[in-house]
Amino acid sequence: MSQPAFLSKQRIIAKPGFNRWLVPPAALAIHLCIGMAYGFSVFWLPLSKALGISESIACVPDIGFFQQLFVAHCDWKVSTLGWMYTMFFVLLGSSAAIWGGWLERVGPRRAGLLSAVCWCGGMLISALGIYLHQFWIMLLGSGVIGGIGLGLGYISPVSTLIKWFPDKRGLATGMAIMGFGGGAMIGSPLAVELMSYFSSASSVGAVQTFVVMAFIYFIFMVGGALAYRIPPAGWKPTGWQPKPQQQNVLITQHHVHASKIWGIPQFWLVWMVLCMNVSAGIGVIGMASPMLQEVFAGSLIGIQRTFSQLDDGQLKAIAAIAAGFTALLSLFNIGGRIVWASLSDQIGRKHTYTIFFVLGAILYATIPFFAETGNKLFFVAAVCIILSMYGGGFATVPAYLADLFGTQMVGAIHGRLLTAWATAGIIGPVVVNNMRDYQLALGLPASQVYNQTMFILAGMLLIGLICNLLIKPVNAKYFMTEEELAVEKKLMQEKQQAEETSDQSVSAPVAAKTNPVWVVLAWLAVGVPLLWGVYRTALSVQAFF
Incomplete structure (x- = not known):
């Protein structure tokens, strides 16, 4: 046709x-x-x-999702x-x-x-x-x-x-x-x-x-x-001339066919790198607003009250502040995509992700300390930096793939890698929400239910760090030959x-x-x-x- x-x-x-x-x-x-x-x-x-x-018309209590x-x-x-x-x-x-x-x-x-x-x-x-x-x-x-x-x-x-x-x-x-x-x-x-x-x-x-x-x-x-x-x-x-191979062995001048990508170890390592970075970041995005409100509660508006002690007017006031906090995070999410991706051109993708995981794990692990001591400035700064690295991870990974697998089919390879994002979209919210519900059920105050979650997210980043450090140049056997590349170019x-x-x-x-x-x-x-x-x-x- x-x-x-x-x-x-x-x-x-x-x-x-x-x-x-x-x-x-x-x-x-x-x-x-x-x-x-x-x-x-x-x-x-x-x-x-x-x-x-003006207000919701509630369904009967026993109505299920499929009925809705x-x-x-x-x-x-x-x-x-x-x-x-x-x-x-x-x-x-x-x-x-x-x-x-x-x-x-x-x-x-x-x-x-x-x-x-x-x-x-x-x-x-x-x-x-x-x-x-x-x-x-x-x-x-x-x-x-x-x-x-x-x-x-x-x-x-x-x-x-x-x-x-x-x-x-x-x-x-x-x-x-x-x-x-x-x-x-x-x-x-x-x-x-x-x-x-x-x-x-x-x-x-x-x-x-x-x-x-x-x-x-x-x-x-x-x-x-x-x-x-x-x-x-x-x-x-x-x-412009490509850098000599010996200066950065992770940047190849050859090309991998997308059909072979599932069988290459480096692809799965990058898959885990993206999945862990996104899982941890989504966890923070999903909890940022309620976490700020429940951890700092009345101190956000200058009164010493816990979250459960606030009246409706005070709850609305801190909700407005939390909305501004969420907006601030969106700016760091966007800015991080340009700043970190540009930095990766200078220091390399592997080093950039190493920074994400090492610095991110430290920040996740110290957020409970900032919360316990009531240090709002460092708490906000830590979460903002985390969100910048979350966005930076998305922006840097296509170039990482091009470095490792060549540019000929990087769009198709990137498409396959995004299954890691779909997986992370399930893992992050499930871990955060279940941990929060579990700790509330144990009777912990709302200001403390996020502490263990932060350590779990830091652990995810350490898994990502290990996977990133294991990434080596792709074995030559996976690259297309000159004849195969010519056929692929003809098809395209x-x-x-x-x-x-x-x-x-x-x-x-x-x-x-x-x-x-x-x-x-x-x-x-x-x-x-x-x-x-x-x-x-x-x-x-x-x-x-």
Whole structure:
């Protein structure tokens, strides 16, 4: 079956003179949209009152989860709506693993467009589910279809950026994946304002909000997908030469086929590295707000009372402070993706992850001490640094994969690695929530129920440290031969272009002919919404200080 010409991978090979700095804003346009998956929790409370409007219409006590999928006469529980969040990241990891190889063959434009259709179409289906008050439709829309869009959108720029920026792999992937962390920073306040605008005596405004955001996101995501370009075969930045192999033996000049990746020990070691880093980070993200409130309680507002001794007004006051704390963490999560990924270009990925695990384990282990002594400043600083390393882990791992396994199929390999994220999305919350419930059942005060959890999370990081230290160069037997690589390039429609151009002819004029105005406009298109999100987040942070 033929496909439209503009979807062809051959069609998006950059011509001489193309400025590679147009590619990161294209990736950001997609990641800032799908990153709203982190911010979906702003819908939970309004949707828990979708029928009652002012207060929830409770279901009968014995109604089960599967009955809630189809119930139309009572409101959903927040815990039920939270399953959407779980499905996002399970589907993200699994869809990225399943279709990562397909993405490498067809190119980022086609994958980005399909991501836009799935993510935005899923939001429209969810709007129908809210209108009909059928939760199964919401799960199908945003959970399943939207989750597939998440996976495709998340990995669509990775391989392309790494090939455009062989000299700045960490920075390039950090810029794009920063967008995924920043998506909620834009989408959450936008969703709140839209729901406020559309709300009425008979509606919480969620249906209209989903529809409007779906159309806004579709415009940005399609624009980003159409702007993707891939470098010609053999292209490299003018004047750049790969470092000699002996200077960094972990950076290979060869390539592993994605079909072999499951049998390579280094892949599973990186898988564990990512899984442990994310499991520990998700654990902190999930508990950050209640932990601050329960540990410091009345001292947050200048009174010496435990959490259980606070009245409703005082609880609201410290909840507002905790919201500012959460906003502050989002800034460190985003900033860490750029800072740590860029640092990894200088000191190497393995050393960067070693810092994550050693420093992270120390911080996790000392948080209970800061809590016990009432040292809010060091407590907040420790959690902020932890969140920066959580974000940095996501941004650094694609470059780590490219170093170890080559760039030819790094997008497909990255897709398979994201099953570690899906696994961590289950492990982290389960460990944290179960430990908290267990210690409360033992009668421990709320201010002390997080201590053991912190030591467990520190232990996870030590496991990750061991796995990271065990990573060695990939055995030569796993790399593709020159003949196998030629076949793979032919399958990916690169051979013809490679025959038509030489390295020198395509590298020399790059970044010389693109009108700089287009570069500025592209960055403004994603930079202005991002700055607005930072501004709104800064307003929330003010409440904390």
